[in-house]
Structure formats: structure tokens, C-alpha cells
Amino acid sequence: MLQLYTHYRSVSAHRVRIALNYKGVSYKSMFTDLGNAAADRLTYLNLNPQGLVPALVVDESLVIAQSAAIMEYLEERYPERPLLPGDIEMRARIRSFSQIAVADTHPLNNLRVLRYLRDKMDVPWEKRRAWFEHWLHTGFVAMESILANNEDTGTYCFGDKPTLADVCLVPQVYLADKYDVDLSDYPTLRRIYRTCLTLAAFQAAAPETQPDQRSKDDA
Ligand SMILES: N[C@@H](CCC(=O)N[C@@H](CS)C(=O)NCC(=O)O)C(=O)O
Structure with a gap:
């Protein structure tokens, strides 16, 4: 299952949560604290060197950072219920x-x-x-x-x-x-x-x- 590194207050993660829900894609939320806890931060930096949320873990070979890149990926992988419709x-x-x-x-x-x-x-x-x-x-x-x-x-x-x-x-x-x-x-x-x-x-x-x-x- 997809894993979404998220934080409730994150505007960028909020976008990705809407896109996932709209497309009906199941995912597991992985909660971060926006860099407040040093130990968590080191672990998270291994996953996403930028240290920001969101990040989408697709599998062991693909972690996508940046909400726009994540949403474009979701659009291509799950074209049903398009978020980029039309010509x-x-x-x-x-x-x-x-x-x-x-x-x-x-x-x-x-x-x-x-x-x-x-x-x-x-x-x-x-x-x-x-x-x-x-x-x-x-x-x-x-x-x-x-x-x-x-x-x-x-x-x-x-x-x-x-x-x-x-x-x-x-x-x-x-x-x-x-x-x-x-x-x-x-x-x-x-x-x-x-x-x-x-x-x-x-x-x-x-x-x-x-x-x-x-x-x-x-x-
Ligand atoms: N361009 C990035 C921005 C990501 C971003 O700035 N995330 C914020 C939360 S909305 C964050 O992780 N902030 C932690 C910080 O600023 O230290 C995206 O769209 O994903």
C-alpha cells in the first residue's frame, strides 16, 4: 500500500490527501512533526533529503517528494477520475x-x-x-x-x-x-x-x- 508522509497542518500534504481521496486510492498515513523532533528528522531525511512533507512512498525503489510531482504521478498511474481532464x-x-x-x-x-x-x-x-x-x-x-x-x-x-x-x-x-x-x-x-x-x-x-x-x- 502507498504510504503518505503527512502532517495535518501541511498545505502541501493537504493537496495530496485530496487527490488520493478523490481518486479513491488507498494509502497509509505516516505522521511527521514538521521537523520538530530531531530523531524523527534524521530518519525522515534518509527518505526525503529535503525534509519537507509530503512524501509518497510507492515502494522500496520509489519515494516521491513535492506535491505537484506526487499529484502528476497519481494522475498518470490512476487516470480514472481525472484531475487533469480535457484537451x-x-x-x-x-x-x-x-x-x-x-x-x-x-x-x-x-x-x-x-x-x-x-x-x-x-x-x-x-x-x-x-x-x-x-x-x-x-x-x-x-x-x-x-x-x-x-x-x-x-x-x-x-x-x-x-x-x-x-x-x-x-x-x-x-x-x-x-x-x-x-x-x-x-x-x-x-x-x-x-x-x-x-x-x-x-x-x-x-x-x-x-x-x-x-x-x-x-x-
Ligand atoms: N514544494 C513543496 C513544499 C513542501 C513544504 O514546504 N512542506 C511544508 C509543509 S506545507 C513543510 O514540510 N514544512 C516544514 C518546514 O518548513 O520546516 C511541495 O509542494 O511539496
């Missing part, structure tokens, strides 16, 4: 939209960047918060503009079934929502986000439904 132009549009979250928004706000600002650059909390919000809004403004002006926008980002675009949008909006970022300027993103959250694949991937989150609640 070559449509797939390019979906990939392009998805990368706004994966490549240009999330990397500026991930834990190691925010910790670096705090620990090495002495950036106070208010300024770190301003940084966090700035890069979220920069991504959301572009995403909203694309969807609000696109005739392919339907129930979901591109048409009437979820695609990779929705898989990448939802964890980003979830994060913003959790930190009370004002999303009032993004009605299309909010509508699609709410629709996605009615689907079992998205619900089962949500941070609050993950066993590592629940064990924290129990503690």
Missing part, C-alpha cells in the same frame, strides 16, 4: 492556475520561511503577519480574476467536476480562513471552496479530520 489547452490552463498556489503563494508562507523571518531576521509578529497576508492576497487576486473572467468556470474552477485547480485552491483558502484573512474580495474562490467542502474526498482530507490533529485534541 491539451484545458490541461495547460488547469496546471497554470494550480501553480499560482503551489509555486508562487505557498512557498512564501511555509513554516520554514516564517520561522526564518522570526528567528534569523528578527521580524516581529505584526510584520510576519503582514507578509503572510500579502502573499496570500497576491495569489488570490490573480486566481479570482482568472475564474471570474473565464467561461470555463463552473461549479468548480474549470467545469462541473473538481480538477487539480480545486485540489490546489482548497488548502490555500483553508489556511487563509483559519487565520482570519479577509476573503470578501474573492466571491468566486469562496463559492468554489464551499462547494468543494461538501465532497467526501475533501472532507476526509481536511486538517481537522486527520488522526494526528485528533490525537493533539485528545492530549
